Amino acid sequence: MNLFRLFSRTQSAPAARERLQVLLAHERASAGDSDLVTKLRDEILQAISKHMQIDDDKVRVTMERGPQVSTLAVDIEIPFDAKKAA
Amino acid sequence: MGKVVVVTSGKGGVGKTTSSAALGAALAQNGEKVVVVDFDVGLRNLDLVMGAERRVVYDLVNVIQGEAKLSQALIRDKRLETLYLLPASQTRDKDNLTPEGVEKVIAALQNAFDWVICDSPAGIERGATLAMRHADIAIVVTNPEVSSVRDSDRIIGLLDSKTLKAENGERMEKHLLLTRYDPVRAERGDMLKVDDVLEILSIPLMGIIPESADVLRASNVGSPVTLADNRSAPALAYFEAARRLKGEALPITIPGEKRSFLGKIFGRKAA
Numbered sequence: 001m002n003l004f005r006l007f008s009r010t011q012s013a014p015a016a017r018e019r020l021q022v023l024l025a026h027e028r029a030s031a032g033d034s035d036l037v038t039k040l041r042d043e044i045l046q047a048i049s050k051h052m053q054i055d056d057d058k059v060r061v062t063m064e065r066g067p068q069v070s071t072l073a074v075d076i077e078i079p080f081d082a083k084k085a086a
Numbered sequence: 087m088g089k090v091v092v093v094t095s096g097k098g099g100v101g102k103t104t105s106s107a108a109l110g111a112a113l114a115q116n117g118e119k120v121v122v123v124d125f126d127v128g129l130r131n132l133d134l135v136m137g138a139e140r141r142v143v144y145d146l147v148n149v150i151q152g153e154a155k156l157s158q159a160l161i162r163d164k165r166l167e168t169l170y171l172l173p174a175s176q177t178r179d180k181d182n183l184t185p186e187g188v189e190k191v192i193a194a195l196q197n198a199f200d201w202v203i204c205d206s207p208a209g210i211e212r213g214a215t216l217a218m219r220h221a222d223i224a225i226v227v228t229n230p231e232v233s234s235v236r237d238s239d240r241i242i243g244l245l246d247s248k249t250l251k252a253e254n255g256e257r258m259e260k261h262l263l264l265t266r267y268d269p270v271r272a273e274r275g276d277m278l279k280v281d282d283v284l285e286i287l288s289i290p291l292m293g294i295i296p297e298s299a300d301v302l303r304a305s306n307v308g309s310p311v312t313l314a315d316n317r318s319a320p321a322l323a324y325f326e327a328a329r330r331l332k333g334e335a336l337p338i339t340i341p342g343e344k345r346s347f348l349g350k351i352f353g354r355k356a357a
Contacts, residue, residue, distance in 0.1 A: 011275025016232050017282045024239050024286060 037063050044074060054078060088119075088199040090192060091331065092221035093263075094245075096237020098208035100229045101265040104301060104311065106205035107135045108321070109225075111310035112328035114169035118200045121160065123191075124174035125217035126207040127183055133173045136163065137308025147175040150187030156194050165313055170199070180213050192220045210240060215248050222251070223259045223331070225292060229266045230278040238262075238287055261292035263327060268297045269341050280340055293327030295320050296341040 041061040048054055058077035064070060093106045103126075110122040124132035127147060133139045138161050144154035149172075156172075163169035172195070175182070195202045206217035218224060224245050228238045242260060251258045264283060271277040284291055295301075296319050304314035312321045312328075319341060326336055 013272070013275045013278050013282065016278055017286070020232055020235055020286050023236060027236075027239070028243075 037061050040072070044076075048076065052078065088196045088202050089223060090196060090202045090204065090221050091223045091225060092204045092206055092218040093225045093227060094206040094214060094218055094241055095208055095227040095234070096210065096239075096241045097229075097234045100208075100227045100234050101263075101295070101301075102208070102227050103131050103135050103205055104305060105225065105227050105263055105265065105295070105324070106132060106203050107310035108312045108324040109328050109331065110201070110203050111163075111166060111169055112312040112321075112325050113201050113331070114163070114166040115312065115316075116328070117168060118332075119168045119170075119198075120201045120203065121170040121172055121195055121199045122203045122205060123172040123195070124205050125183075125213060126205065127174045127178060127180040127213060128176070129207065130174035130176050132205050133161075133171060134308065135305050136171055136310060138163070138171050138173070139308070142173045145173045145175040145178075146191065147178045147182045149191055150184060151182060156191065165309075180207075183213065183216055185216065185219070188216050189220065210244060214241075215244065218245060218249055220250055221245075221258070223261065224249075225261050225263050225331075226287070226289065227263045227265055228283060228287070230264060230268075230272070230280075230283055232278075235278070235283055235286055242287065242289060260289045261331070262287060262289050263292050263295065265295040266297045267294050267341060291338055292330050293323050294338070294341055295323045295327075 041059060044061065045054070045056070045059055054076060058079075060073075060075040062073045062075075064073075093102050093109070095102050103124075106122050110120045114120045122132060122136070123146065124130050125146070126132070130145070133142050141161050144159035146159065148154040149156050149159045159172055161171045161173065163171065172191075192202060204217045204221065207213040226238050226241055226245075228234050245258050245260055246252050249258055262284065264280060267280070268277055272279045280291070280294055298318065298320045300315055300318040301311050301320050304311040307314060311318065312324045315321055316325070323341065326339075330336055
C-alpha cells in the first residue's frame with residue numbers, strides 16, 4: 001500500500017454531495033415533464049393499439065428540453081405480424 | 087384503526103426488509119399488535135428474514151384472489167405473541183396484486199392490528215406504488231451513497247403524488263431511515279454525513295442504523311435484529327426509531343459520536 005497516497009487522498013463525500021445537489025436540482029425541475037411523458041406514452045399507445053397489436057414494453061417516449069428547441073422522440077417497435085385491425 | 091406504514095426505497099438492497107422486520111419486532115416487544123406485510127411478490131424475503139420460511143402455506147396473493155382467508159395466511163411469530171407476518175408469494179405473477187384486492191386486505195388488517203407495516207419492493211413500478219398507496223406514514227430507507235439518495239428523492243416525489251393521501255390533498259408523513267451508516271468513514275470525509283443526506287432529501291430523520299455485523303448475523307439465523315440481540319447497536323437504533331414512529335420526540339444520537347476507544351469496548355455492557 002502506498003503510504004503517500006493514504007495521506008494525500010482527497011475526501012470523496014464532498015464530491016458526492018455536490019454531484020447529488022446539482023443532479024437533483026435538475027431532476028426536480030423536470031419532474032413535471034416525466035408525468036407528461038407518461039401521459040403521452042399512454043395515449044400514443046392507446047391510439048396505435050386501435051389499429052395494430054403492439055407490446056407495452058416496446059414503446060419509448062422521451063422528451064428533451066433544450067434552451068431553444070425541445071424534442072419529443074417516440075420509438076415504437078412493431079412486431080412482424082401486427083395487422084390486427086380494430 | 088391501526089396505522090399503515092410503508093417501508094420503501096428507490097434502490098434495492100438498502101435494508102427495507104431488515105428494517106420492516108426490526109421495526110415490527112420492536113413495536114411488538116412493546117405490546118403493540120403488529121403485522122408485517124411482504125409486498126414483494128415474486129421475490130419474497132421477509133419470511134426468511136423473520137425465520138418463518140417453512141411455515142408459509144398461504145400468501146398475500148392467495149388472499150387477494152380469494153383462495154384463502156386472511157386468518158389462514160397470517161403467520162404468528164414464535165417468539166412474540168403480538169407479531170404477525172403476511173408473506174408474499176414466491177412464484178406468482180406480481181400482476182395478481184389488484185388495487186381493489188390490496189385495498190380490501192389493508193382495510194381488514196387495519197381493523198385487527200395497531201400497526202400494518204408494508205415491506206415494499208424497490209423501485210417505482212406497480213408493486214411499489216400499490217404498497218405505498220394506502221399508507222399513513224412512509225419510511226424512506228436510504229444508504230449514505232449517491233445512487234440510493236437519488237432514488238430516494240424520486241420515491242419522495244411519488245409519495246407526494248401517487249398515494250391516496252396525496253390525491254385527497256393531505257400530507258403524507260415521511261421519515262428518513264439512514265441505514266449502513268459508518269461514522270468513522272463519514273468523519274474521514276469518505277461517506278456522506280447525516281446532515282448532507284438530510285439537507286438533500288429534506289424529510290425528518292427517524293433513525294440512523296449503524297453499519298454492523300449484527301445485522302447480517304440476525305438475518306442468518308432468521309431473527310429480526312431487534313430480537314436477535316436487543317443490546318446490539320443496530321437493535322438499539324431500531325428501538326429508538328420505533329419510538330419515534332409512535333410519535334415520541336427523542337433526540338437523535340449519531341452513532342459513534344464522542345465515543346472513545348475504551349467507551350466502545352465497555353459501552354455495550356454499561357448500556
